Amino acid sequence: xxxxxxxxxxxxxxxxxxxxxxxxxxxxxxxxxxxxxxxxxxxxxxxxxxxxxxxxxxxxxxxxxxxxxxxxxxxxxxxxxxxxxxxxxxxxxxxxxxxxxxxxxxxxxxxxxxxxxxxxxxxxxxxxxxxxxx
Amino acid sequence: xxxxxxxxxxxxxxxxxxxxxxxxxxxxxxxxxxxxxxxxxxxxxxxxxxxxxxxxxxxxxxxxxxxxxxxxxxxxxxxxxxxxxxxxxxxxxxxxxxxxxxxxxxxxxxxxxxxxxxxxxxxxxxxxxxxxxx
Amino acid sequence: xxxxxxxxxxxxxxxxxxxxxxxxxxxxxxxxxxxxxxxxxxxxxxxxxxxxxxxxxxxxxxxxxxxxxxxxxxxxxxxxxxxxxxxxxxxxxxxxxxxxxxxxxxxxxxxxxxxxxxxxxxxxxxxxxxxxxx
Amino acid sequence: xxxxxxxxxxxxxxxxxxxxxxxxxxxxxxxxxxxxxxxxxxxxxxxxxxxxxxxxxxxxxxxxxxxxxxxxxxxxxxxxxxxxxxxxxxxxxxxxxxxxxxxxxxxxxxxxxxxxxxxxxxxxxxxxxxxxxx
Numbered sequence: 001x002x003x004x005x006x007x008x009x010x011x012x013x014x015x016x017x018x019x020x021x022x023x024x025x026x027x028x029x030x031x032x033x034x035x036x037x038x039x040x041x042x043x044x045x046x047x048x049x050x051x052x053x054x055x056x057x058x059x060x061x062x063x064x065x066x067x068x069x070x071x072x073x074x075x076x077x078x079x080x081x082x083x084x085x086x087x088x089x090x091x092x093x094x095x096x097x098x099x100x101x102x103x104x105x106x107x108x109x110x111x112x113x114x115x116x117x118x119x120x121x122x123x124x125x126x127x128x129x130x131x132x133x134x
Numbered sequence: 135x136x137x138x139x140x141x142x143x144x145x146x147x148x149x150x151x152x153x154x155x156x157x158x159x160x161x162x163x164x165x166x167x168x169x170x171x172x173x174x175x176x177x178x179x180x181x182x183x184x185x186x187x188x189x190x191x192x193x194x195x196x197x198x199x200x201x202x203x204x205x206x207x208x209x210x211x212x213x214x215x216x217x218x219x220x221x222x223x224x225x226x227x228x229x230x231x232x233x234x235x236x237x238x239x240x241x242x243x244x245x246x247x248x249x250x251x252x253x254x255x256x257x258x259x260x261x262x263x264x265x266x267x268x
Numbered sequence: 269x270x271x272x273x274x275x276x277x278x279x280x281x282x283x284x285x286x287x288x289x290x291x292x293x294x295x296x297x298x299x300x301x302x303x304x305x306x307x308x309x310x311x312x313x314x315x316x317x318x319x320x321x322x323x324x325x326x327x328x329x330x331x332x333x334x335x336x337x338x339x340x341x342x343x344x345x346x347x348x349x350x351x352x353x354x355x356x357x358x359x360x361x362x363x364x365x366x367x368x369x370x371x372x373x374x375x376x377x378x379x380x381x382x383x384x385x386x387x388x389x390x391x392x393x394x395x396x397x398x399x400x401x402x
Numbered sequence: 403x404x405x406x407x408x409x410x411x412x413x414x415x416x417x418x419x420x421x422x423x424x425x426x427x428x429x430x431x432x433x434x435x436x437x438x439x440x441x442x443x444x445x446x447x448x449x450x451x452x453x454x455x456x457x458x459x460x461x462x463x464x465x466x467x468x469x470x471x472x473x474x475x476x477x478x479x480x481x482x483x484x485x486x487x488x489x490x491x492x493x494x495x496x497x498x499x500x501x502x503x504x505x506x507x508x509x510x511x512x513x514x515x516x517x518x519x520x521x522x523x524x525x526x527x528x529x530x531x532x533x534x535x536x
Binding site: 136137138140141142144145146147160164165166168169171172173175176178179180181197201204205208209210211212243244245248249252 | 404405406412413415428433439440441446447448449465472473476477478479480511513520
Binding site: 053054057058060061064065067068071075077078079082083086087089090093094097 | 188191192194195198201202205206209213214216217220221227231
C-alpha cells in the first residue's frame with residue numbers, strides 16, 4: 001500500500017472524493033514525474049540529443065506539472081475545487097503533449113516508450129479524478 | 135534588469151510573444167511564489183494559527199503552482215501553447231483563490247496583506263500573458 | 269518494477285553506482301516526499317494544529333528536499349559527485365530531524381507514525397547510496 | 403523592497419539571523435533558480451546543444467537546489483539549523499559547479515555568462531548566510 005493511501009487512511013476529517021480514485025491518481029502523478037525527469041536525462045545522453053530537444057522540453061514541463069499536481073491533490077484540508085480542477089486540466093494537457101512526443105520517439109528509444117506509458121496512465125488517472133470530483 | 139529579462143535577451147531563437155509581457159509575468163510568478171511560501175510560514179507562527187489553516191493551504195498550493203508556471207513560461211524552446219495556456223489558467227485560479235483568502239485575513243495580519251498584493255499582481259500578469267498569446 | 273528502475277535499465281551510457289541501490293534510494297525519496305506532503309496536510313486538519321507546527325514545518329522542508337534529491341539522483345548524465353554527496357547529506361539531516369519530530373507525535377497521530385517510517389527508510393537509503401558512491 | 407524582505411518585516415516572532423543577510427540570500431537564491439532554468443532552456447536552442455549537455459544538467463540541478471534552499475530559508479518557524487546549514491552547503495557546491503561550467507561556456511554563449519554571474523552571487527550569498535548563522 002502506497003504512502004498516499006496510508007496517509008489518506010489516517011486523515012482526521014472527511015473528504016468528498018473516492019479514496020481509491022484519489023490515491024491511484026496521486027501515485028500515477030508521482031510515477032509520471034519520476035519517469036519524465038529520468039527520460040529527459042536519458043535523452044541528454046543519447047548521440048542524437050539534437051533530435052530529442054522537443055522530448056526533453058516536454059518531459060521537463062511534465063515533471064514539474066505532475067509534481068505540483070501530486071502535491072495539490074495530496075492536500076485535503078480546505079482544498080478549492082476550482083484550483084484542483086483547472087490544475088488537473090493543465091496536467092492532462094501536459095501528459096498528452098509529452099506522451100505524444102515520447103510515442104514519436106519510442107521506436108528509436110526504449111526509455112521514451114516507458115515514459116509514454118507513464119504519461120498515458122497519468123492522463124487517464126487525472127481524467128478519472130476530474131470525473132470523480134463532479 | 136531581472137535575470138528573466140537578461141536571459142531572454144540572449145535567447146538564440148525567435149519567440150512569438152512580447153518579451154516585456156513575458157518577463158513581467160515570470161517576475162510576478164517568482165515574486166508570488168516567494169510571498170506565498172513566506173506567508174504560509176508567517177501564518178504558522180501566529181497565535182491564531184487554527185484560524186489561518188485555509189490561508190496556509192491556499193498559499194502552499196499557490197507557491198507550488200506559481201513556481202511551476204514560472205518554470206514552464208521561462209522555457210521558450212519547443213513550447214506547447216496548449217500546455218502553457220491551461221497552466222496559466224490554473225495559476226490564475228490559484229492566485230485568485232489565495233488572494234481572496236489573504237484579503238479576508240489582511241485586517242488581522244500585515245503579512246497576509248503583502249501576500250494578497252503579490253497574488254493580485256500575479257493574477258493580472260498571467261491574464262496579460264494569456265492575452266498576448268492569442 | 270518502478271519507473272526509476274525501468275528508466276535506468278534503458279539508460280544509454282554506463283554509470284558508476286550500483287543500480288539496485290540507486291533505484292531503491294530514488295523510490296525511498298519519492299515516497300518520503302509524498303508522505304511528508306500528506307502528513308503536513310493531515311497536521312493542518314487536527315484540532316491540536318498549534319502543537320503540530322514544528323511537525324508541519326519539518327515535513328514541508330523534508331518534502332522539498334527529498335523531491336529535489338530524487339531529481340538530482342535520477343539524473344545520471346554528467347553528474348557532479350560533490351553536488352550529489354552534499355545534497356544526500358542535507359537530505360539525511362532533514363529525514364532525521366523530521367523523523368524525530370514525527371516519532372514524538374506518533375503516539376497522538378497515526379499519520380505521524382506513517383511519516384516517521386518513510387523518513388527513517390529514506391534516511392537509510394540515502395546513507396546506503398552515499399556508501400555506494402565512495 | 404522584495405517580497406522576501408516585506409514578509410520578514412511582518413514576521414510575528416523573533417528570529418536569530420541578520421534580516422538583511424537573510425533577505426539578500428533568499429533573493430539571490432530565487433534569482434539563481436530563475437537564471438539556471440532559463441539558461442538550460444537557452445542551451446537547448448543552440449545548434450551546438452551536444453556540447454552543452456553538462457551545462458544543461460548542472461543548471462537543472464542548480465535550479466532545483468536553489469529553489470528548495472530558497473523555500474527552506476524563507477521559513478523561520480521552528481527551523482532546524484542542522485538542516486539549513488547542510489542544505490546551504492549543498493547549494494554552495496551546486497552553484498560552484500554550475501558557475502564553473504557556465505564560465506567555460508561564457509566565451510561562446512552570452513546566456514551562460516549571465517548564468518555564471520547569478521551562480522557566483524548566489525554562492526557568495528549562501529556563504530554569508532552560513533557565516534551569519536554561526
